[in-house]
Amino acid sequence: MIKLNGKVTDTLGFFEGNDPFSLIQMYSSPLYVYNERILRQRCRELTSMCFYPDFAVNYSAKANSSLAILQIARQEGLYADAMSPGEIYLERAAGFPKNKIFFVCNNVSGSEMNYAFFRQILISADSLSQLELFGSMHPGSRVAARLNCGIGTGHHEKVVTAGKKTKFGIDAELVPEMIAILEKYDLKLVGINQHIGSLFLEDSSYIDSVNALLSLAKDFPDLEFIDFGGGFGIPYEKQLDQGRLDLAKLGEKLDLIMYEFVKQYGREISFMIEPGRYVVAEAGVLLGTAHSVKKVGGTKYVGTDLGFNVLARPMLYDSHHDIEVYRKEDIPSWKTEAVTIVGNICESGDIIAKDRQLPEILENDLLGVLDAGAYGYSMSSSYNSRLRPAEVLIRRDGSAILIRKRDILEDLVKSQLSIEL
Ligand SMILES: Cc1ncc(COP(=O)(O)O)c(C=O)c1O
Numbered sequence: 001m002i003k004l005n006g007k008v009t010d011t012l013g014f015f016e017g018n019d020p021f022s023l024i025q026m027y028s029s030p031l032y033v034y035n036e037r038i039l040r041q042r043c044r045e046l047t048s049m050c051f052y053p054d055f056a057v058n059y060s061a062k063a064n065s066s067l068a069i070l071q072i073a074r075q076e077g078l079y080a081d082a083m084s085p086g087e088i089y090l091e092r093a094a095g096f097p098k099n100k101i102f103f104v105c106n107n108v109s110g111s112e113m114n115y116a117f118f119r120q121i122l123i124s125a126d127s128l129s130q131l132e133l134f135g136s137m138h139p140g141s142r143v144a145a146r147l148n149c150g151i152g153t154g155h156h157e158k159v160v161t162a163g164k165k166t167k168f169g170i171d172a173e174l175v176p177e178m179i180a181i182l183e184k185y186d187l188k189l190v191g192i193n194q195h196i197g198s199l200f201l202e203d204s205s206y207i208d209s210v211n212a213l214l215s216l217a218k219d220f221p222d223l224e225f226i227d228f229g230g231g232f233g234i235p236y237e238k239q240l241d242q243g244r245l246d247l248a249k250l251g252e253k254l255d256l257i258m259y260e261f262v263k264q265y266g267r268e269i270s271f272m273i274e275p276g277r278y279v280v281a282e283a284g285v286l287l288g289t290a291h292s293v294k295k296v297g298g299t300k301y302v303g304t305d306l307g308f309n310v311l312a313r314p315m316l317y318d319s320h321h322d323i324e325v326y327r328k329e330d331i332p333s334w335k336t337e338a339v340t341i342v343g344n345i346c347e348s349g350d351i352i353a354k355d356r357q358l359p360e361i362l363e364n365d366l367l368g369v370l371d372a373g374a375y376g377y378s379m380s381s382s383y384n385s386r387l388r389p390a391e392v393l394i395r396r397d398g399s400a401i402l403i404r405k406r407d408i409l410e411d412l413v414k415s416q417l418s419i420e421l
Contacts, residue, residue: 004325004333004359008238008370009285012038016398020287020326020366023392028406029366030288030305032377032391036072039283039373040396043076046232046275049251052258054270058102060230061087063276063374064284068393068403070094073279081274084108085115092119102227104146104193104274105130106168110137117141124193127170128177135185144191144227145170145178149212153205153231154197156317162196162209169194172216179219188222195229195274201243203250206231210254214261225270226261228254232278236371239322245278277374284373286311286389290365291344300339302361306352307343309386311372312379314352321352324368325359333359341367345384377404385412 001019009015014035015023024031046057059078061070065087070080071094079100082088091101103116103123110133116123117138124144125131134143148169154160161168170178182189196209210228217226232250235242254271262268288306295301308315323341325333337360341353352369361367380388387407394400 002327002330002332004327005239006324006326006368008322009324009368012282014038014285014394016394018394018398018400020368021328023400024287024289024366026400027390027392027402030286030310030389032372032389032404033285033287033400034069034280034283034373034391034393034403035285036283036393036395039069039072039280040076042279042282043073043078045247046273046278047077049247050255050258050271051251052255052271054268055254055258056225056270056272057279058227058230058272058274059279060274060276061091062378064280064376064378065090066377066391066404067094068391069280069373070096078279079272082116082121085112088116088119088121102144102191102193102272104195104227113137122191124191125170126168128174128181131170131178131181131187135181135187139185139187142188142190143182144193144225145189146193146195147172147175147213147216149194149209149216151205151209151212152197153200153209155199155233155319158317159198160196161198162194172212175216175219189220190222190224191227192217192220192223193227193229193272193274196231198231198277199233200231201233201235201245203245203253206250207253207257210257214257217261218265223265223269225272227272227274230273230275230277232273232275234278234281234371234374236320237322238370279374281371281374284371284376286369286372286376288367288369290361290363290367293361293363299355300337302339302341302367303344304341304352304367305344306341306367306369307345307350307384307386308347308352309345309381309383310343310389311352311369311376312381313375315349316379321372322370323353323356323358324370325361326366326368327362328364328366331362333361335360345386382407382412387411 152163292303390406
């Protein structure tokens with residue numbers, strides 16, 4: 001095997017000596033591959049970024065809720081947030097204790113709230129009406145609330161989750177009404193949280209939003225914790241040496257803010273962050289196969305099995321993922337060229353990389369889509385009745401183990417009922 005542009009995975013030692021072709025032969029293409037060492041390293045960077053003693057990292061499981069990934073995050077001391085009863089179920093299955101799960105739900109039914117409530121999992125209300133619903137069902141209980149302080153950020157408008165143009169959180173202007181609901185139902189507000197958006201590499205908006213949240217916090221006397229949210233970015237353009245988020249500097253800034261806040265508040269409380277992508281994105285590479293190469297209207301298309309059913313981010317957000325090219329035989333590519341890499345889904349938008357300068361790709365080459373660990377498998381689907389891929393974990397001793405089986409054709413019908421004709 002040769003890697004035509006394998007600088008990133010080689011530098012990271014990503015495959016730990018495993019041959020991507022052997023992995024594909026064993027588990028079929030496409031395939032999600034995770035590296036346990038890198039995953040643990042990212043977890044440790046986050047848990048050690050602040051000196052404040054009661055600082056916790058809530059892993060946002062929507063980024064990747066595969067059981068083995070959750071288990072490792074838990075063992076590394078992360079807590080977990082959940083968006084749905086399904087995520088709570090998975091987190092419990094991965095061994096997270098109930099007091100380390102935080103249900104940061106959005107527009108849920110009373111019965112979904114109760115799924116969390118009766119498992120003693122703390123719920124954050126994301127609107128006045130959800131707080132009202134919770135209060136009417138469980139007066140006198142502990143609750144948290146997600147606030148929207150008006151500052152949002154993100155790599156795409158679809159992932160900006162605070163500010164005037166999103167559905168999330170209780171508008172800071174509505175805090176008096178929120179307090180009235182808390183009083184009406186004798187609710188104890190033990191936590192406030194926010195999440196301003198995803199993928200910042202420069203921390204100024206995040207810090208501004210933390211300050212904004214804390215300026216509201218002093219009005220709530222019963223707080224046990226404040227959760228600043230996630231959104232910590234990773235460099236998706238590593239082949240161009242894009243810089244990393246300066247986590248140490250962000251940690252220092254947060255420390256100053258947290259110590260100052262508790263002085264003013266009069267007692268120590270817990271602080272949390274809620275990252276998803278930072279934990280797991282760089283620990284994942286998606287492998288796929290080039291099945292055809294053709295030209296249409298002057299554009300060279302490389303047709304692969306990497307449709308948006310497997311990795312939705314490029315289609316959803318025009319996201320960039322670096323791509324490496326691996327070849328089974330020792331045949332070098334003599335030129336680089338602009339190609340558009342597409343999947344096998346019947347939609348013209350099924351594009352994973354547009355006009356990308358890459359070494360010439362031949363049929364049967366493997367492509368390694370980098371930084372695919374977050375919002376990769378968790379957003380995958382069986383659209384076009386395609387089978388979702390397997391997931392493999394490369395352990396620290398270099399062994400590659402299966403952590404999720406590839407779908408089989410029977411999965412396409414297993415929950416369906418045929419009718420009588
Ligand atoms: C409430 C909440 N918290 C945390 C996250 C994690 O964001 P990221 O993966 O960018 O850190 C999200 C992502 O959408 C979210 O909605």
